[in-house]
Amino acid sequence: MSIAAFARRIELETRPIHPDTRVALDKRWAELPEHAKTPEQLLGKCAVGCEGTHGVFPKCNLTCSPCYHSADANKVRIDGNHTVTEVTKQMALLRQIRGPRAHAQLIGGEVSLLDPKDHRDTLKAMRAVGREPMSMTHGDFDYDYLLATVLDEDGKPAFKKVSFAAHFDSLMRGRRGAVRPKSEAELNPFREQFTKMFADLKKEHGVDSYLAHNMTVTPTNLDEVEEVTRDVLAMDYDMMSFQPAAFIGDDRRWKENFEEVTIDAVWERIEAGAGQKLPHKAVQFGDPRCNRHTVGVMVDGRFATVLDGDEPKDIAARDRFLSHFGGMIFGDIPTWALTVKVIRAVASHPGDIPPLIGLMSRILKRAGGTRAVIRAARKGKVSFKTFVVHNFMDAEQVKPAWEMMQKGIVADDPKLKETQERLGACMYAMSHPETGELVPACAQHSVLDPIENIGLRKLLPLEPKGERRTGISNGKADELVAEGGSRW
Numbered sequence: 001m002s003i004a005a006f007a008r009r010i011e012l013e014t015r016p017i018h019p020d021t022r023v024a025l026d027k028r029w030a031e032l033p034e035h036a037k038t039p040e041q042l043l044g045k046c047a048v049g050c051e052g053t054h055g056v057f058p059k060c061n062l063t064c065s066p067c068y069h070s071a072d073a074n075k076v077r078i079d080g081n082h083t084v085t086e087v088t089k090q091m092a093l094l095r096q097i098r099g100p101r102a103h104a105q106l107i108g109g110e111v112s113l114l115d116p117k118d119h120r121d122t123l124k125a126m127r128a129v130g131r132e133p134m135s136m137t138h139g140d141f142d143y144d145y146l147l148a149t150v151l152d153e154d155g156k157p158a159f160k161k162v163s164f165a166a167h168f169d170s171l172m173r174g175r176r177g178a179v180r181p182k183s184e185a186e187l188n189p190f191r192e193q194f195t196k197m198f199a200d201l202k203k204e205h206g207v208d209s210y211l212a213h214n215m216t217v218t219p220t221n222l223d224e225v226e227e228v229t230r231d232v233l234a235m236d237y238d239m240m241s242f243q244p245a246a247f248i249g250d251d252r253r254w255k256e257n258f259e260e261v262t263i264d265a266v267w268e269r270i271e272a273g274a275g276q277k278l279p280h281k282a283v284q285f286g287d288p289r290c291n292r293h294t295v296g297v298m299v300d301g302r303f304a305t306v307l308d309g310d311e312p313k314d315i316a317a318r319d320r321f322l323s324h325f326g327g328m329i330f331g332d333i334p335t336w337a338l339t340v341k342v343i344r345a346v347a348s349h350p351g352d353i354p355p356l357i358g359l360m361s362r363i364l365k366r367a368g369g370t371r372a373v374i375r376a377a378r379k380g381k382v383s384f385k386t387f388v389v390h391n392f393m394d395a396e397q398v399k400p401a402w403e404m405m406q407k408g409i410v411a412d413d414p415k416l417k418e419t420q421e422r423l424g425a426c427m428y429a430m431s432h433p434e435t436g437e438l439v440p441a442c443a444q445h446s447v448l449d450p451i452e453n454i455g456l457r458k459l460l461p462l463e464p465k466g467e468r469r470t471g472i473s474n475g476k477a478d479e480l481v482a483e484g485g486s487r488w
């Protein structure tokens with residue numbers, strides 16, 4: 001490489017905002033519907049949105065009510081080659097449209113049914129194109145599986161950090177040791193055990209982790225959200241995410257009136273569990289009818305939000321930082337490059353230092369003051385926490401609304417119009433390399449999954465009775481495959 005080319009590479013690597021990110025953000029903003037172009041909107045300013053895989057391992061070995069997988073999902077064989085190949089293609093399109101960096105969920109069925117090497121290779125393929133992958137699981141796997149996924153054949157870590165989201169709630173059936181839980185509290189030892197595996201991973205192999213806790217909420221467990229929040233806040237999860245149930249996916253699992261569970265109803269109970277208000281109006285991903293979230297620092301049980309929508313100085317700082325630094329990438333880059341990048345960013349906007357100091361001092365005040373933070377830090381009781389509620393929509397509305405959108409028709413019916421508005425501002429996309437399209441996850445699950453799984457059943461039929469899948473994994477999965485099919 002010539003000196004000039006080398007210098008250009010270094011300049012690009014340390015440029016505060018990568019030019020491809022700038023292009024992807026501007027495109028994202030331009031394509032947002034007008035109602036979503038609000039001051040608090042983060043899409044198109046600092047984020048392109050979340051991404052997820054589909055049709056790459058549809059099978060699962062637990063049962064949940066509701067379940068967003070289509071009725072045929074368990075009739076498709078898990079096949080590592082298919083997973084790695086298809087994920088690679090899906091991620092390539094996301095890289096092309098959404099730019100060099102985004103969070104992507106490895107999702108579609110139960111990820112721990114993948115052979116650990118296939119799981120690892122898939123994570124590597126996602127990282128290779130700048131995706132920060134999060135493996136979405138029911139959490140019912142052993143430490144051996146985690147090690148076999150995270151460590152290469154030579155026993156050395158394949159990753160510096162891994163992200164997993166574990167789904168725990170009492171609507172799930174078939175977990176080892178809690179086949180039919182009667183309450184959310186009954187699952188606490190399993191929630192703890194999940195985090196312990198990652199603490200051991202760090203202790204023994206130095207691999208960091210980011211852990212999310214997912215819970216589906218229906219009228220049955222709505223009133224337990226408060227207790228779950230309280231209990232899980234004391235555990236080592238970085239994010240707590242709640243999904244009010246929707247009529248989507250497998251209609252054999254629609255057993256309650258999910259409409260009773262709203263974002264507000266869930267958020268109230270999260271606040272009750274956290275023992276305080278959780279301000280969320282300063283930032284928004286996509287449409288507020290789809291998502292609500294807040295990020296803050298938990299200091300010895302007290303949550304200090306990073307941005308408070310009722311504090312004008314916070315809002316002024318937010319706008320300033322978004323316009324100057326929105327789109328800066330901090331993850332997965334060498335420390336030297338990050339340091340130079342930050343120095344270049346600050347040097348180009350030195351006037352942002354006083355507002356930054358002001359914001360940090362307000363966060364410290366919300367957390368109880370500097371002394372309280374130092375005391376808590378000494379006890380290891382300071383951590384970042386994110387609360388999320390994601391509100392999927394019902395297939396009954398998504399299907400017609402999406403089909404009309406494909407034809408460029410704006411719905412007159414208020415419910416369908418709302419659905420179209422939300423789909424238009426979607427922050428959770430799935431990629432279709434065969435058409436070059438990105439599709440909202442609601443449309444994927446409501447319209448495309450059932451069609452896709454018909455094709456996958458032919459492409460990847462279940463193994464004949466008696467054949468066992470190889471690799472370290474949850475024993476139940478092997479049993480199910482040996483039985484030649486799903487448990488339904």
Ligand code: SF4
Nearest residue numbers: 290392426427441442
């Ligand atoms: S349209 Fe559906 S998948 Fe997209 S953000 Fe809204 S609820 Fe989520």
